[in-house]
Each structure stands twice: as C-alpha cells, then as structure tokens.
Amino acid sequence: MRRVWIHIALLLILSACVKEADWSVPENGNNYIVVDGIITSEAKTQYIFIHNNKAGLNDATIPISGAVVIISNEVATYQLYEDAEEAGRYITDSIVAAQLDKNYSLLIFYQEKIFSAQAYMVTGKAFPELSYKKNDDDELYSIDYVASSFETEDPAMWEILVDWSSVPGYENENLDDCMKKMLFYTLPTLDVSQVFAPALEQISFPAGSKIDQRRYSLTPEHAAFVRSLLLETSWQGGVFPSDPANVSTNLSDGALGFFGVCAVNSLSLIVTAEKNTNFK
Amino acid sequence: MEKLVYYLKQVVMNPRKIIRLLTFFLLAAALVTACKKDKPEEIQPDSSPVQQLSQDDNSVEDNVDEAIIDAGQIISEGKLKMGIPCGATLDSTIIMNDTIIHFLTYDGLNCAQTKYRKGRMHIKIKQNTHWLFPGAFLHIHFINYEVTNVFTNNKMVINGMSEIENVSGGIPALLGNGLNTVIHRNSAHVSISFNGKPPRGWHLAKMLVYSGTPGNLMLAVNGFGVTPGHSNLLSWGTDRDGKMFFTQIGESVVFKESCQWLPYSGEQIYLIPADHLKATATFGYNSNNEPISGSECPTRYRLDWQQQGHSGTIFLPLY
Numbered sequence: 149m150r151r152v153w154i155h156i157a158l159l160l161i162l163s164a165c166v167k168e169a170d171w172s173v174p175e176n177g178n179n180y181i182v183v184d185g186i187i188t189s190e191a192k193t194q195y196i197f198i199h200n201n202k203a204g205l206n207d208a209t210i211p212i213s214g215a216v217v218i219i220s221n222e223v224a225t226y227q228l229y230e231d232a233e234e235a236g237r238y239i240t241d242s243i244v245a246a247q248l249d250k251n252y253s254l255l256i257f258y259q260e261k262i263f264s265a266q267a268y269m270v271t272g273k274a275f276p277e278l279s280y281k282k283n284d285d286d287e288l289y290s291i292d293y294v295a296s297s298f299e300t301e302d303p304a305m306w307e308i309l310v311d312w313s314s315v316p317g318y319e320n321e322n323l324d325d326c327m328k329k330m331l332f333y334t335l336p337t338l339d340v341s342q343v344f345a346p347a348l349e350q351i352s353f354p355a356g357s358k359i360d361q362r363r364y365s366l367t368p369e370h371a372a373f374v375r376s377l378l379l380e381t382s383w384q385g386g387v388f389p390s391d392p393a394n395v396s397t398n399l400s401d402g403a404l405g406f407f408g409v410c411a412v413n414s415l416s417l418i419v420t421a422e423k424n425t426n427f428k
Numbered sequence: 429m430e431k432l433v434y435y436l437k438q439v440v441m442n443p444r445k446i447i448r449l450l451t452f453f454l455l456a457a458a459l460v461t462a463c464k465k466d467k468p469e470e471i472q473p474d475s476s477p478v479q480q481l482s483q484d485d486n487s488v489e490d491n492v493d494e495a496i497i498d499a500g501q502i503i504s505e506g507k508l509k510m511g512i513p514c515g516a517t518l519d520s521t522i523i524m525n526d527t528i529i530h531f532l533t534y535d536g537l538n539c540a541q542t543k544y545r546k547g548r549m550h551i552k553i554k555q556n557t558h559w560l561f562p563g564a565f566l567h568i569h570f571i572n573y574e575v576t577n578v579f580t581n582n583k584m585v586i587n588g589m590s591e592i593e594n595v596s597g598g599i600p601a602l603l604g605n606g607l608n609t610v611i612h613r614n615s616a617h618v619s620i621s622f623n624g625k626p627p628r629g630w631h632l633a634k635m636l637v638y639s640g641t642p643g644n645l646m647l648a649v650n651g652f653g654v655t656p657g658h659s660n661l662l663s664w665g666t667d668r669d670g671k672m673f674f675t676q677i678g679e680s681v682v683f684k685e686s687c688q689w690l691p692y693s694g695e696q697i698y699l700i701p702a703d704h705l706k707a708t709a710t711f712g713y714n715s716n717n718e719p720i721s722g723s724e725c726p727t728r729y730r731l732d733w734q735q736q737g738h739s740g741t742i743f744l745p746l747y
Contacts (some may be wrong), residue, residue, distance in 0.1 A: 236577045248581040273480075276474040415744050418741070
C-alpha cells in the first residue's frame with residue numbers, strides 16, 4: 149500500500165513539472181535558399197538547382213531566379229546561367245566534366261548575400277548490375293536487389309531509371325506513368341531507423357523495359373549529408389524513428405542542401421523473362 | 429540452519445545424475461556437429477571485373493594506336509612529311525649502328541585535346557628502310573609514357589616495346605589514291621600502371637586493316653596472338669586487379685572515321701579464368717540499346733557475360 153502512495157506522489161510531482169511553452173513559428177517558415185547541386189565526371193552540360201525552402205512537405209518548389217552562380221577549381225572557372233526553360237536551374241554554357249584531384253568551389257551571389265560550398269570527387273568504379281524478379285501476382289517485374297545498403301568503404305548513390313514507354317501495349321500511355329526514377333544508397337553507417345524503415349513503394353514494370361543504372365561516388369561528407377537527409381525523410385515513421393534534427397550541409401551562411409562532385413559509372417539493361425533472375 | 433542444510437541438499441545434485449546429464453549433452457553435441465554439413469560456397473555473380481577489363485583494354489589499345497600514328501608521322505618523309513605530333517617535341521635524331529632513332533618527349537595535349545601526354549618515346553627504324561614499303565618494321569620504345577584523360581583524369585603509364593610491321597606497304601593517308609587497303613601488325617609487350625597502381629603486364633597482337641577513302645576510312649581489327657589453349661588473341665596479361673585475362677576477336681571489330689573512330693561492329697571475347705568469367709562484347713548499339721542502322725553512330729556496346737551458371741546482358745557506354 150505504501151508503494152502505491154509513493155507512485156501517486158511521484159506522478160503528481162512529475163506532472164507538476166510539465167510546463168507549457170509558447171514557441172512562435174512563422175506561418176510560412178523562414179526563408180532559406182536550398183541548393184540541390186551535383187556535378188559529375190560525365191562530359192555534359194552540368195547544372196544545379198536553387199530554390200527556396202517549402203513550408204509544407206507537399207508544397208510546390210519555389211525556384212530562385214536571378215542568382216549569380218560560379219563553379220571553379222584550381223585551373224578553371226565556369227559561370228552558370230539560369231535555364232530559360234526551367235526557372236531555378238542553372239547550367240554551364242559548355243560541356244564540362246568534373247575531374248579527380250581537383251577541389252571545386254560553388255559560389256552563389258543572391259540578394260546581396262554570398263553563399264559558398266567546397267567539394268571534391270572520389271573515384272568511381274564498375275559495378276555488377278541490379279537484379280529484378282517477376283511479381284507473384286501478375287506478369288510484371290520489380291527491382292529485387294541493387295547494392296548493399298552498408299559498406300565501410302566506397303559510399304554511393306544509385307540512380308535507377310526504368311522506362312517502359314516503348315514496350316508494345318504501353319506506347320500510348322502517359323509518359324510519366326511509364327518512366328520511373330528510384331534512388332538507393334550504399335552508406336558507411338548503419339542506423340536502427342534505417343534497418344526498420346517504413347516499406348517503400350514497389351515499382352512494377354513489364355518485360356522489355358529499359359533500365360539505366362548509374363552509380364554516383366560519394367565523399368564521406370556527401371554520405372553524411374545523405375544519411376542526415378534520410379534520417380529525416382525515408383527512415384522516419386518506422387519502428388525506431390530518430391529524433392528530428394537539422395540536415396547537415398556544406399553550404400555557408402545558412403543556406404541548405406548540398407553541393408557535391410560525383411564520379412559516375414553507368415550501365416543499361418533490358419528486362420527479359422529469361423535472364424537476370426537467378427542471382428542476388 | 430536446518431533450513432539452509434535442507435536447501436543445499438536439494439540444490440546439490442547426485443554425481444550419477446551429473447554424469448548422465450554430461451553424457452547426454454556430449455551425445456547431443458556430437459549429433460548436432462555431425463548433422464552440420466559444409467555447403468559449397470555459392471559464388472555471387474559479378475560482371476564488374478569484365479566491365480572494367482573491357483574499358484581498360486579499349487583504353488590501352490587506343491593509347492598505343494595513337495602513339496603508333498605519332499611514330500608514323502615522325503618517320504614520314506618527302507611529300508608525306510607531317511611534322512611533329514601535338515604536345516610533343518623531337519629532341520634529337522641519331523644513327524646508331526644501322527638504326528635511326530628519333531627521341532620524342534611529350535608534355536602537352538594531343539591534337540583532339542582529349543588527352544594530356546607526358547613522358548618519352550624512342551622510335552627506331554633500320555637505316556635505308558622506307559616505312560611505306562611492304563615488310564618494313566618500326567620499333568617504339570615507351571619510357572614512362574603517361575596519358576591522362578582530360579575528362580576523367582584517369583591516368584595510364586606505359587613502359588615497354590612495340591613492334592609494328594607494315595604488311596601491305598603504304599599508310600592510311602594514301603588510301604583512295606590507288607591504294608585500297610593498308611595492313612599493319614602490332615606486337616607489343618608493355619607494362620601498364622592504372623592511376624598509380626602497380627604495373628601490369630599487357631601483350632598486344634593486333635592486325636589493323638585500313639580501307640576506304642580519306643574522311644570515310646574504316647579500320648578492321650583482328651587478333652593474331654597465341655598462347656597455350658588460346659588463339660586469335662588480341663591482348664592478354666594481368667588486369668588491374670592482378671588477374672590473368674585473355675581477349676579474343678570473335679568477329680573483326682570495325683571502327684569508322686565518320687563515327688569518331690568508335691567501334692561500329694564486331695565481337696570481342698573476354699576471359700578472366702580466376703573469376704570463371706567470360707563475356708562477349710558486341711559493338712554497334714545506340715542509346716536505346718538497339719543495334720545501329722544506316723549512318724547512325726554507336727554510343728553503346730553490348731556485353732553478354734557468363735559466370736558459373738549465371739548470366740546477364742548489359743549495355744555499356746562507349747565513352
């Protein structure tokens with residue numbers, strides 16, 4: 149009986165300690181600039197995206213126009229121009245390929261403020277292709293295995309583009325319904341919220357689909373950014389969610405996002421019933 | 429105290445019981461161990477070594493071929509004299525015994541501005557021999573010849589010797605002017621260091637058949653190398669991971685000048701015995717993974733690989 153009284157007393161004391169606090173959060177949130185910028189080892193027109201942060205998860209992206217954007221390394225400087233066809237997308241005016249053993253700087257001048265970031269590239273490597281399997285309940289296929297999600301060395305981002313717009317029977321479908329992009333990651337860390345992350349949507353596609361698989365090499369700093377981003381997004385809502393925290397960044401002066409330089413290796417394959425189903 | 433003695437009596441077991449229990453555990457352990465069966469370790473299929481090999485081999489051949497073209501340029505004579513290759517300096521030319529030796533130093537971009545080259549090359553030809561004549565031989569000695577791809581910054585250092593025979597006589601620049609084909613044979617034994625890694629032995633046995641007219645030249649490549657158990661070899665040696673490899677030509681690989689000398693058609697077979705890996709590269713595919721047609725230029729090649737009962741087909745970019 150005495151124990152019960154002790155518990156009741158503790159409960160009362162602890163309840164009395166709870167204090168309501170007012171925290172004024174602006175209705176539309178603070179205004180930050182967000183950089184989504186990866187330049188790669190591919191010889192192509194390189195680009196980065198700059199936009200404002202959103203107040204809500206499903207809000208439309210607010211592009212930032214009129215910024216001056218410069219990317220440079222020890223031997224070259226490239227000025228990026230805003231794409232006339234897509235606001236907030238800044239492109240190089242020539243074919244550029246990021247190089248190993250070079251240090252890259254991103255400089256953004258916007259509304260009297262300067263934001264900067266530094267990045268470098270680690271070497272890419274050839275990789276075994278992904279595997280896919282036939283669904284149990286229909287004639288479609290889905291991705292079975294891309295790469296290990298944990299590797300102590302060589303972190304990477306995997307971009308999978310599946311296109312079945314040319315497969316007979318799907319030619320007249322909406323393009324957006326026949327082309328899907330998926331991202332997977334190989335990181336040098338293993339989090340409990342990653343292991344027990346919520347299930348992802350399964351993308352199904354027919355035989356004859358074209359799959360382009362690209363591996364982006366990540367520096368340790370880039371991998372840390374990806375991890376902190378995933379902790380707040382894809383890995384939230386599972387059995388062991390992490391405490392909310394700010395996503396890391398390599399941008400200065402309060403800008404968000406990441407500027408990265410990646411070596412890209414790629415391959416392509418066609419989904420067939422006969423091949424590529426027997427390994428994992 | 430009585431209670432404690434009773435408790436201890438309850439707890440301490442009879443020695444016979446202990447022996448019986450131990451025997452039971454030992455038997456169980458023996459049974460479980462006996463049931464454990466060593467499963468044969470299943471090899472995880474991995475096509476990446478052969479992907480890397482196909483790219484490395486293409487780069488080695490491309491870099492050696494470029495050096496051969498430079499050498500031909502240096503020893504050209506009379507009306508065909510073409511000057512010094514881009515990014516190179518002809519230090520001196522001497523005659524030693526019956527051999528003319530040209531000493532070439534590289535430190536600059538190639539003419540296409542795609543590669544930065546450093547290092548030295550000695551080009552040797554017998555005195556009173558004309559490179560344009562059938563049966564002429566040319567020797568190239570690579571000394572720390574370093575080639576850096578300006579786009580990827582991938583480095584390759586070549587050391588060793590290459591012997592080129594002018595089988596048919598003539599040079600590609602003379603095609604279309606009464607000359608239909610030019611045949612050269614290159615036998616090279618070089619060591620290659622990829623991105624500062626330990627050097628690897630690389631052998632080349634390459635027959636080059638040029639045809640067509642300037643602007644529309646074609647090059648057909650075949651292999652003539654032989655080792656025990658392998659023939660029609662284009663190249664063999666140890667790859668960047670230190671594994672033995674063999675590259676054979678299944679069907680002549682054709683390159684077109686009008687397609688920036690990219691492989692347009694043909695088949696090349698790669699073998700890495702240590703990995704039980706075999707792959708066939710078929711050239712002439714576009715970005716939709718379809719065979720090219722008409723005047724279309726290739727952007728990809730197809731790689732069909734096999735490894736211990738596993739197989740796959742992938743398409744890789746040509747550049």
